[in-house]
Amino acid sequence: MKKEKSKMDVFESLRGMQPAAPPDFLFNSILNAIEQPEFTTTAPMIPIRQLRAVAASLLLLACLNGFAIAQKYKPGPKMNNQTEYSNLTNSYNLYE
Amino acid sequence: MYTDEELLQAVAQGQQEAFAKLYQRFATQVYNTALSYLQQTEDAEEVTQDVFVNIHRSASNFQGNSTVRTWIYRIAINKCMDKLRQKSAQNRFRLFPLQPEINEPPEFRHPGILLENKEAASRLFHHIYSLPETQKTAVILSYVEDLPRQEVADIMGTSRKAVESLLQRAKKSLREKLDAEDS
Numbered sequence A: 001m002k003k004e005k006s007k008m009d010v011f012e013s014l015r016g017m018q019p020a021a022p023p024d025f026l027f028n029s030i031l032n033a034i035e036q037p038e039f040t041t042t043a044p045m046i047p048i049r050q051l052r053a054v055a056a057s058l059l060l061l062a063c064l065n066g067f068a069i070a071q072k073y074k075p076g077p078k079m080n081n082q083t084e085y086s087n088l089t090n091s092y093n094l095y096e
Numbered sequence B: 001m002y003t004d005e006e007l008l009q010a011v012a013q014g015q016q017e018a019f020a021k022l023y024q025r026f027a028t029q030v031y032n033t034a035l036s037y038l039q040q041t042e043d044a045e046e047v048t049q050d051v052f053v054n055i056h057r058s059a060s061n062f063q064g065n066s067t068v069r070t071w072i073y074r075i076a077i078n079k080c081m082d083k084l085r086q087k088s089a090q091n092r093f094r095l096f097p098l099q100p101e102i103n104e105p106p107e108f109r110h111p112g113i114l115l116e117n118k119e120a121a122s123r124l125f126h127h128i129y130s131l132p133e134t135q136k137t138a139v140i141l142s143y144v145e146d147l148p149r150q151e152v153a154d155i156m157g158t159s160r161k162a163v164e165s166l167l168q169r170a171k172k173s174l175r176e177k178l179d180a181e182d183s
Helices: A002-007 A025-035 A048-072 A085-092 B004-012 B016-038 B041-061 B068-093 B115-129 B133-144 B149-156 B160-182
Strands: none
Touching: A025 B016, A025 B041, B004 B016, B004 B041, B004 B068, B016 B041, B016 B068, B016 B133, B041 B068, B068 B133, B068 B149, B115 B133, B115 B160, B133 B149, B133 B160, B149 B160
16 A cells, blocks of 8 residues: 555645635735835845854853952951961961 | 836836736735745745845846746845844844754645645755755755756756755755654
């Protein structure tokens, strides 16, 4: 049965097909469109892929920058009554 | 009875009556090609409108290197391809692109198909839609529009042999898809 079906023309179902009529209003709408001033309908091409890549790069750069700043200004040990002076000087001695 | 060339010449000279006659002569062919290509009534109407607006505006540019019919079919096919690309681009521009299957046409039932063939033809059209552009064009012009192979070749700007080859590949691909559905 399947073999018989395979032998059949793929386009068998299109036999006897009648053309569809375009709607009546179409001609008037074409005439209206012709009366409109001509303008280019093609939208300006936006390089969306490049824009996405640039946005991703900027985001990555911002993250890396934030991370670098966070590393640079890492808070030292918190001071309390038990904090030894030597610890503080180790952390804040800029001339070391 | 005017020839197609005479009508087009009259359109180029701004005769609205000639344009109406040219529309009567070719509207059904253009609309059906667009309908088979895009498989959505609204899109087919929009493309038919674009095609005739284009014919009206560029009638004076017709060089006479092909027949008027071939020229009109060529405009229609190009407009259909533009429409599909535009739809695909719209999907790409979305923040959250649609799934490919959502972007496919809804179940299409050509109004001119015989009642007993409706189901089979609907499945066939669904697979025709997913064929590569050139194969799809060759199939629609040859089997839906029933144009001679040489005219299809002229419209597509290729050789008759190339059209035959495209049709062979399209047939094989469609047969495989339909068989896979049946099994």
